[in-house]
Amino acid sequence: MRELFWLIPLFPAFGAAFLILFGRVISRKLVSWLAPSLVGLSFLFSLLSYIQLNGVWVKELFSWIKVGNLSIPFALQFDPLSSIMAVTVSGVSFLIHIYSIGYMANDWGYNRYFAYLNLFTFSMLLLVLSANLPLMFIGWEGVGLCSYLLIGFWFEKDAAADAGKKAFIVNRIGDFGFLLGIFLLFTLFGNLSFNYINSHVSAVSPGIATAAALLLFVGATGKSAQLPLYIWLPDAMEGPTPVSALIHAATMVTAGVYMVSRLFPLYQHSGFALELVAWVGIITAIFAATIALAQNDIKRVLAYSTISQIGYMFAGVGVGAVAAGMFHLFTHAFFKSLLFLCAGAVIHGVGTNDMRKMGGLRKAMPVTFWTFLIAALTISGIPGFSAFFSKDEILKEAYLSGHKWIWAIGVITAGLTAFYIFRLIFMTFYGEYRGEGHPHEAPKVMLIPMSILALFSIIGGWFPKSFAHYLSPLGYIKVIEASHSLEIYLLGASLILAIIGIYIAWLVYVKRKGKGWNFGFVYRVIYGKYYVDELYNFLFVTPYRKGSELINRYFDKGVIDRTVEGSGEAALGGGNLLSKLQTGLLKDYGLWMATGIIIGLFLAIRSLL
Amino acid sequence: MSVFSLFLLSALLFAGGMAGFFIRRDLVTMLLSSEIMLAGANLALLTFATMRNSIEADAIVLIVLTVAAAEVAVALAAIAVVVRRKEEATERTVSEMKG
Numbered sequence: 001m002r003e004l005f006w007l008i009p010l011f012p013a014f015g016a017a018f019l020i021l022f023g024r025v026i027s028r029k030l031v032s033w034l035a036p037s038l039v040g041l042s043f044l045f046s047l048l049s050y051i052q053l054n055g056v057w058v059k060e061l062f063s064w065i066k067v068g069n070l071s072i073p074f075a076l077q078f079d080p081l082s083s084i085m086a087v088t089v090s091g092v093s094f095l096i097h098i099y100s101i102g103y104m105a106n107d108w109g110y111n112r113y114f115a116y117l118n119l120f121t122f123s124m125l126l127l128v129l130s131a132n133l134p135l136m137f138i139g140w141e142g143v144g145l146c147s148y149l150l151i152g153f154w155f156e157k158d159a160a161a162d163a164g165k166k167a168f169i170v171n172r173i174g175d176f177g178f179l180l181g182i183f184l185l186f187t188l189f190g191n192l193s194f195n196y197i198n199s200h201v202s203a204v205s206p207g208i209a210t211a212a213a214l215l216l217f218v219g220a221t222g223k224s225a226q227l228p229l230y231i232w233l234p235d236a237m238e239g240p241t242p243v244s245a246l247i248h249a250a251t252m253v254t255a256g257v258y259m260v261s262r263l264f265p266l267y268q269h270s271g272f273a274l275e276l277v278a279w280v281g282i283i284t285a286i287f288a289a290t291i292a293l294a295q296n297d298i299k300r301v302l303a304y305s306t307i308s309q310i311g312y313m314f315a316g317v318g319v320g321a322v323a324a325g326m327f328h329l330f331t332h333a334f335f336k337s338l339l340f341l342c343a344g345a346v347i348h349g350v351g352t353n354d355m356r357k358m359g360g361l362r363k364a365m366p367v368t369f370w371t372f373l374i375a376a377l378t379i380s381g382i383p384g385f386s387a388f389f390s391k392d393e394i395l396k397e398a399y400l401s402g403h404k405w406i407w408a409i410g411v412i413t414a415g416l417t418a419f420y421i422f423r424l425i426f427m428t429f430y431g432e433y434r435g436e437g438h439p440h441e442a443p444k445v446m447l448i449p450m451s452i453l454a455l456f457s458i459i460g461g462w463f464p465k466s467f468a469h470y471l472s473p474l475g476y477i478k479v480i481e482a483s484h485s486l487e488i489y490l491l492g493a494s495l496i497l498a499i500i501g502i503y504i505a506w507l508v509y510v511k512r513k514g515k516g517w518n519f520g521f522v523y524r525v526i527y528g529k530y531y532v533d534e535l536y537n538f539l540f541v542t543p544y545r546k547g548s549e550l551i552n553r554y555f556d557k558g559v560i561d562r563t564v565e566g567s568g569e570a571a572l573g574g575g576n577l578l579s580k581l582q583t584g585l586l587k588d589y590g591l592w593m594a595t596g597i598i599i600g601l602f603l604a605i606r607s608l609l
Numbered sequence: 610m611s612v613f614s615l616f617l618l619s620a621l622l623f624a625g626g627m628a629g630f631f632i633r634r635d636l637v638t639m640l641l642s643s644e645i646m647l648a649g650a651n652l653a654l655l656t657f658a659t660m661r662n663s664i665e666a667d668a669i670v671l672i673v674l675t676v677a678a679a680e681v682a683v684a685l686a687a688i689a690v691v692v693r694r695k696e697e698a699t700e701r702t703v704s705e706m707k708g
Contacts, residue, residue: 584704586639587631594627 001049005078006059008045008086009125011038012093012118019115028110035114036097039121043090050083055473056195058131065134069190077131077194080471084326085128085258088333089251093121095449096246099341102445103242103348113153113240120146124251128258132193133182136259140178140223143252144171150247151239163235170232174222181215188212194262198476201269213266213273217280220256225307226314227284231533233307237299237353241344244299249306250337254329257313261322265476268320278318278398282406282413285311287530289416293423294527297353298343301424305379306336308413312394315406321397323468323477328390330467331460335378335387338453339421342372345442345450346428350435355427357435364439367447369429371454376425378457380418380498383491386461393467396490407490414494418501426509615656622649636688636698640681647677 015038019031049057056079064074078086097117104113123142130136144167152164182192188204189197201209220226225233236248247253260267260277267274285308292304309332316325345368350358362369378385381392391414399407433439441447463470471477525531622645629642651670658666688698695702 582706584707586636586700586703590630 001045001052002057003059005045005049005057006061006076006129008042008049008090009076009122009129011041011045012121012125014038016115016119016122019111019118023111023115026111031111031114032101035118036094036101038118039090039094039097042121042125043087043094046083046086046090049078050087053078053080053083055079058195060131070186072132072134072192074135075131075193076129076135078129080473081258081261081326082128084330086125088330089124089128090121092250092333092337092453093117093124093246095452096242096250096337096341099245099344099446099449100240100242102443103344104240105443107240109153113150116146116149116153117243117246120150120247120252124255127255131195133185133197134192136262137178137182140219140255141175143247143255144168144175144223147171147236147247147252150243151236153239153243157238160238163232163238167232167236170229171222174219174229177215177217177222178219181212181219184208184212184215197263198265201265204269206270206272209266210270210273213263213270214276216259216263217256217273217277220259220314221280222256224253224256224310224314226256226280226311227287230284230288230307231536234300234303234529237297237303241299241340241347244303245337245340245344248303249340250333253306253310254313254333257310257317257325257329260314260317261326264317264322267317268476274318274320276318278315278403278406281311281314281316281318282398282409283311284308285315286409286413286416287311289413289420290526291529292420293416294523296355298346298355298358298424298428299340299353301355301420302336302339302343305339305417305420308417309336309379312391312410312413315398315410316394319394319398319401319403319406321394321401321468323466323471324390324393324397326471327393327461327467328387331378331386331390331457334453334460335375335385335457338371338375338450338457339379341446341450341453342368342375345446346372346439348442348446349439351437352435355424358428358433359431359435360429360433361439362429364433365429365441367441368450371447371450372425372429374454375457376421379421380502381414381494382498383495385458386456389461389463392491392494395494396487399490411494411497415497415501418498419505422502422505423509426505430510612656612660616653619649619652619656622646622652624649634699634701636691636700636703639700640684640688644677644681647673 015035019026019035023031056077058075058077060073060075062074063071065072097114100113100117104110107113120143123139123146125139127136127139127143130139148164148168148171151167152161154160155164185197186192188208189200191197218229222229233248233253237244239248267277288304288307288311292301292308295301295304309328313325313328313332316322316328345365346358346361347353349361349365349368352358374385378387381388391410395407395410395414398410442450468477528534626642626645626647626649629645630639633639633642651673654666654670654673658664658670691698691703
């Protein structure tokens with residue numbers, strides 16, 4: 001596999017190219033076989049490479065850019081970090097391809113959908129397997145493009161088209177920082193391969209390392225939907241639900257966490273940057289979790305939950321526990337894509353996103369209910385389920401590294417998480433059905449991927465050795481051992497809060513049927529998502545519009561238009577003036593000619609003399 | 610005849626033609642005047658040819674005569690058209706090119 005792992009991203013690349021070129025003429029049946037099986041091949045290769053992996057594999061395919069002292073090879077790297085990502089990405093992507101066969105069955109853009117999905121898988125695999133920053137940037141932009149294409153997949157809906165644009169523009173802001181970070185790193189190191197940068201960080205001062213790390217982190221906040229650039233992710237839910245599951249929950253949005261883990265020595269060298277990553281992460285975690293408490297759109301609850309969980313990952317990486325962060329990324333990929341696929345099955349069954357029109361679906365959709373319950377128990381951190389291990393690993397590491405406040409906020413967020421996810425369960429599956437028509441269970445082709453993901457949500461955290469042990473070949477992962485009594489005490493805290501959260505959700509939404517609980521002002525603020533969108537509108541969008549109008553009025557109309565019109569008028573006026581010379585009288589022409597000849601002769605004779 | 614008197618004659622011819630061109634208004638006379646200018650120029654050329662004992666100038670004169678003959682044919686035809694259309698063939702009747 002060592003010689004063949006570079007084929008992993010190429011299977012979906014081939015699929016994407018083929019479907020984009022011939023998608024209009026080939027049948028849906030062929031697409032249904034081709035697209036998932038190519039991603040399946042990627043998954044197979046990733047898994048085989050993962051099993052055989054020892055140390056770090058780098059494969060240089062060809063020299064990509066060579067200008068002056070800048071030399072960037074097209075090189076892929078397979079090491080413990082990228083292997084986890086490759087297996088997760090291709091595995092989840094494979095399952096979601098299969099699920100999509102059922103979910104998208106009646107959509108007129110079926111072939112286009114799979115072309116984009118394959119393109120996304122290729123870009124994401126390129127992002128995680130690249131051995132240097134510019135190549136990662138290609139994948140980074142590629143997933144952004146696919147995200148845009150798939151959010152706006154139903155572009156005839158205005159909301160979807162707008163959400164696509166919003167995602168793209170917000171991501172561009174982040175990517176601008178990312179690009180500046182790459183430039184800065186190039187001027188500092190002259191070489192952009194991860195291994196080179198990571199092994200030479202000590203050559204630069206921590207101050208400049210902080211600058212580079214923060215610029216790259218701006219990109220990460222955009223791509224991974226962290227404060228202050230998280231606003232695009234909730235709107236991204238306008239896309240098809242499997243896309244939300246794959247791109248906006250399991251894979252693409254975790255790219256920022258992966259990037260920080262990849263360049264962890266740089267962040268560690270800076271110190272301040274790492275601290276900031278941790279704080280941005282944990283504040284985003286609690287911020288998004290509180291918004292999720294009051295949303296009524298089933299997918300938006302999950303979107304804010306994703307933002308919150310990615311915040312956890314950043315907090316984990318930020319307190320120095322790369323392994324814990326990556327572990328949570330790994331388990332999150334399963335349970336969050338499962339949550340979305342279940343939500344997709346529910347939406348498929350009832351035909352609306354609004355939880356107020358659901359309820360009592362437990363009997364109509366038993367498989368969906370059970371898989372949803374497994375995912376909910378997982379995200380709540382109930383012992384035995386995968387996220388229990390990964391989330392508490394993060395909280396434990398935060399506590400042990402001395403970040404007591406981050407630990408405290410993380411524990412509170414765990415309680416909020418449990419509340420909002422069980423609020424969702426109770427509103428959707430318990431009580432009386434409040435919608436129209438008869439809800440029906442999803443087809444098998446959707447239920448099977450859900451069941452597989454449910455299985456992985458449970459067993460995804462059962463590692464015999466710690467994640468840190470597996471990542472240790474990278475050389476910068478440290479393993480902290482906590483005493484057993486402290487560990488139990490730490491676990492207890494978050495577990496108690498989670499159970500309290502579930503109990504309150506049960507109290508409010510099952511026992512009291514959601515009535516009689518009104519927090520007034522606080523509720524309205526949370527329901528309005530802290531009015532951040534309105535704030536950004538006020539701070540950026542409106543001034544930008546106003547400024548554009550002013551520039552339009554004074555510069556475009558006043559300067560540019562006047563210049564263009566003025567030059568035309570000048571030509572016209574000059575022509576009028578010159579045309580006065582044309583008298584139409586032969587004599588005058590003769591006179592001009594004679595005058596010219598005389599002057600010419602005079603000059604000629606004078607030069608002779 | 611001395612060379613000087615020949616040049617004087619050619620200068621007089623040219624000047625007379627030019628004066629006629631600028632003073633007279635009817636197109637036929639103006640055409641005539643320009644022919645006189647050509648004759649003056651031709652005379653000067655022939656004088657030079659004789660002086661330098663060369664045949665090149667003679668050749669140029671022949672070309673000038675040919676072109677002048679052609680030009681007269683075209684010009685007279687044009688004047689005939691002007692007369693037919695405008696009753697009168699003076700400079701003022703053909704000043705449509707006025708800007």
